[in-house]
Amino acid sequence: MSGPEGPDVLRALWSARSVAIVGAGSRPGTPGRAVVGYLRRYGYAGRIVPVHPTATDIDGIPVWTSVQAYPGMVELALILVPAAAVPGAVADCVAAGVPVAIIGSSGFAETGPDGRAAQDAIVSAARAGGMRLVGPNCIGAYGVPAGLVASFSPMFSGPRLGTASADPGSEPDAHVAPGTAVDGVAENRRRGIGFASASGALGFGTVSLALDRDLPLIAAVSTGNEADVSALDVLAALAADPDCTALLGYVESLGDGVALRRLARAAAVRGVPVALLVAGASEQGAVAAASHTGALATGTRIVDGALAQLGIVRVSDVDDLLDAGDAFALVGGGGTGERIAVVTTSGGSGILAVDEVARAGLRLADLAAETVAELAGIVPAYGSARNPVDVTATVMNDRTLVRRALRAVAADPAVDAIVVCFCVLVGDDVGAIVDALAEARTEHGKPILVARTGADALAPEAAAALRRAGIPSYRTPARAIRAAAALHRATPRPLLATAATAPPPPVDHDVSFMIDGVSPDKLHDRRPEATEAVTEGALKAALAAAGVRVPRGRTVTSADDAVAAVADAGGRAVLKVVVPGLLHKTEAGGVRLGITPDRAAETYRDLARLPGATGVLVEEQVIGGVELLVGVASSPLGRILTIGAGGVLTEILDDAAVRLLPVDAGDVREMLAGTRAARLLAGVRGAPPADVDAFVRLVLAVAEVAERWPGDLDLNPVVVGDHDAIVLDAALTAPARPEES
């Protein structure tokens, strides 16, 4: 959900110049009191406004009886009072003109219906007063450069993290914020990564890991129940902050897709790379399974498809999320190609890297002959001058050779990024190697990622030295390759015009709509108005009007007309019973193939006898070609397009690609490439290749016309021949009402 304000107001979550802690008494051990302590310890330079009905001061900071009582502007409030007192605190904040409040208190929607009602009430109150709400039931937010600890995570009671390396002067992208040195620590970095998490505990656990590995975090926000502001909303707001260079998020829901689209758009504007850990994807986005399209469009496929389409990297674990963050922070994101050169001191690491290149969907760079020749002059006979380039441990002992080898690889135009693998690095090795890597990085500007499969304790300074050179390092070759894949995939882009600027159309789950009897060119204007399912003939007429090829034919209601229609269809026809609401005609015995005029009347009478029959559709029989499925359906994220194998293969292959609508030809081709459908189209067992262009055109036409239809459209099979594509079977069904979650 998102409120009426623009996203910029959320910037207070990490950069407010004054923060009220509502519920900060003088009794030690309470969360409010603890937060005041954290703010001081982390050197927050803004105004701290403790609010408590009876306390007078906390360590010399005056306590106010209400937010309104404080005479200055409060840019952010953290509410930490019991649930029953939250409405009063919210009203106080609204009255004081606070733009954003974080409600840490639990006791709301997570406890049941009463809690949900209480939550709805505070959201209404906040919205009416123009205030955004984060939470309730969250752990708060942390603005790192400002030391703005608006959070009661136990993390802040432990030793301070993320202050280890801190040699900002030699970090190319590090800019320094003034005046926040604390605890003998050097100044924080002002630019870096924004992080948002739906889970407080897991989120701040991840933050602690991020700081521990010296990830340049600028903001971390937990969103709890997401009554008003979601993690995706926070990320969209972060994307617009000029100090934000990359985004990481943990989310348990992509909501209704609106915030996701807004995030993609905001990230695209500034080219900010985004990686998301989406938990529980298989449980969400379940589409009605009555249609084939529905069964294929699993939650996982919808999430994968939507993120791929929007250029957002999807990772599957916390390690991978932070690994991507390191790559984004040190290398940047977007535009890195897929051709990887592997340079290794150990054959084993090289093989592991190559294994992962294939798994991660990247390619091994095909080094130029000159590069290989140059490397052959550097690498010993027992190494390898080809990719993966095994320079051997011997070469790594010679600073000159290391430089020459790295330069040769970096200069090759066929190389987009370099993954350099070491194992044990000890003391003296490190300096020379880091210098050589830094030189190659500077000279050619290509991303370099290091895999260092050895204990940190053997060369404790290596990671920080590499980091200063703009080179992220990872524990294993596979992790370095996956980080390179994140760089490749992180190219945020908005959805195409309509869906990117408007929310998806409302879906009515109770009704289908009527096409029959409506002139196809009027169809787009029709609104849902009937519970009756549309007939196949009418649906095909509508598709034909949209430029989609369907078989010649018509619906008949007499045996005589059936004979004439078979002749009109070319003398060999398919007859299908018309039964409004019947989805699986074949299983009901309602489809007859290869009917000639002499058998048309008899076949008509057979079919017309089936229960509920209102007519018989007579169509030309199309033979040959590859059978695919094209579906358009509603999902929690909006209208989606599904492509997969058709006919009997649909269920057997259970392989499909999904995208949000609208799509363009590039999207459709990417969908094909991600499924077995591509293999079918290329020709199996010596069959000629099918007309992919015709199929893509058909899909685009279907997607455009069906985006605004309210039901699930199931075209199966769509037959793709060597010079055309045609819809053989079409059904439009009312989607099942999604389960309440």
Place this chain on the structure above:
Amino acid sequence: MSGPEGPDVLRALWSARSVAIVGAGSRPGTPGRAVVGYLRRYGYAGRIVPVHPTATDIDGIPVWTSVQAYPGMVELALILVPAAAVPGAVADCVAAGVPVAIIGSSGFAETGPDGRAAQDAIVSAARAGGMRLVGPNCIGAYGVPAGLVASFSPMFSGPRLGTASADPGSEPDAHVAPGTAVDGVAENRRRGIGFASASGALGFGTVSLALDRDLPLIAAVSTGNEADVSALDVLAALAADPDCTALLGYVESLGDGVALRRLARAAAVRGVPVALLVAGASEQGAVAAASHTGALATGTRIVDGALAQLGIVRVSDVDDLLDAGDAFALVGGGGTGERIAVVTTSGGSGILAVDEVARAGLRLADLAAETVAELAGIVPAYGSARNPVDVTATVMNDRTLVRRALRAVAADPAVDAIVVCFCVLVGDDVGAIVDALAEARTEHGKPILVARTGADALAPEAAAALRRAGIPSYRTPARAIRAAAALHRATPRPLLATAATAPPPPVDHDVSFMIDGVSPDKLHDRRPEATEAVTEGALKAALAAAGVRVPRGRTVTSADDAVAAVADAGGRAVLKVVVPGLLHKTEAGGVRLGITPDRAAETYRDLARLPGATGVLVEEQVIGGVELLVGVASSPLGRILTIGAGGVLTEILDDAAVRLLPVDAGDVREMLAGTRAARLLAGVRGAPPADVDAFVRLVLAVAEVAERWPGDLDLNPVVVGDHDAIVLDAALTAPARPEES
């Protein structure tokens, strides 16, 4: 490759009581000199025997001019002289009666044909003298409890690792070896994990990571070129060591499968769990792709299938290898069920754990109603009393509640293992939680694995405390779940009788063999003797003799006989041309379906006209059923069985399971469960379920008879009906000669 000696001789690699360092002069900076220093620094209590032609002593240790010159017994030699001097050193060791020598020197097979010849020569010399060789071109071995550093890995020049926790008295499984305290470090542990690696650099990098995380390693051996002893040989020897509790390995080849079988047998005897990181699997084991079986039996599928069959865990990265090692070391392996209870303080971690349960092939335990009721009395309303059990952070503040919740879950008979997820743990939290976990672990004996997604620095003592309680901890929920999956899968078992006790039969790649004209019951005695491919009719006769159902029919050589044969086959037959050596009859226009007696003569004449035709096979036409593929082929690991979808689906699905031969019914059912074939057999689109038992019987009969055949057997399709299974098409082809690697 393996020599004539039993594996026990290899035990010297980690527990020799005397070690010669051949090439240890007094000049600092040489590898031999360094190794002598490592041995002393690591407190090696055995005899150190430096060997060098001119040096007289190293830091007071006398240097000998040859191994033979040393008057005592040398149990292990580490040869570190230039390649040209290695043959002399090997001869010296053989003459001195050294049982095992490690050759660290490079300059052998890795450099080209000359080096390979030199390597072959030293192997011959060693074998003739009854000495086993490790290497050449390896980094050596490390016996951890003994401080036996027979390695020049740079790891040993850095700070000493693996001595951090060291409170052996309170570790339940830690036994202490006498007298090896060094550098103020407590005594090493005597029992633990054995590790072998084909890669030296990556291997000792992994060792450094293992020691750094306090994995109880007892041995690490790198095997380099594996001229005599492979990493698998070392692991098999370690499996027989009573002090070895688990095995980890990095391998780049499974060799000819003999060492793998031996390892599985040795591990099964003592119930030692094994995890292997197999690099480059997709490149190895490539089977000839002339047959469908060949194309399906990819290297990855062969490796996956063989390891699954042998109960060896396959992991895909170094992190996962060490994670499995922690689980093995602290929990043990084998027999852990697949039903996982997740107990979490954070909803987010619970969802991530559940996501991975599905990916890892485990199941969420279905908690008993009483368990849920008991948990409902402990867990707050905003938590969850169902699996995943979200006890919330609040419960974790109350030691009593934590105990009660863990006890309730551990006591549930539906639970096989528990994964407990925390995020940030700080100072005071740790003690109470560890106590509660340790209590549950002791009381019910079920494996408990912890995911702790927070910086170590916040609770630096937590991991060691959990370790002392026999509880491994991991950074993320997904990693903890994967470790639980490793416990579940690690049930080493030998192959069935024949293949486990004998090497696979020799394969002659040049010849196929002749069945035609041989009485089927004599077929098993036939040896390869002809280059002519066997005809389909003869092959089917052989299969029929083995109890496999094939269509009724016979090969005819005249039109008249064709007519009679069609009548004999039931009046509706399939006619197939017989062309020795022709694999793809259908594509050559050599197959005609649905032939009745009146069309038999004409069809016979058509087919007999095809080039090379020697007759026509007439068979009853079988209609209906599910088409599968069954193949038996030779692979680098020995004869393999492949099962997948048949007919046109073979290529489209590209989905198959592979196992080493011999197999039993359980193996075949597991293969089915791992492929789409199971879905086909269960009945697609309302088709009746097929007769799985009949199919399993057919596969077992085929596997038994074809195990000793020298060619690739390709049965495609095998049609499985609702009460039988029958081979419709059969071909036996000479396998392509594998590429030299």
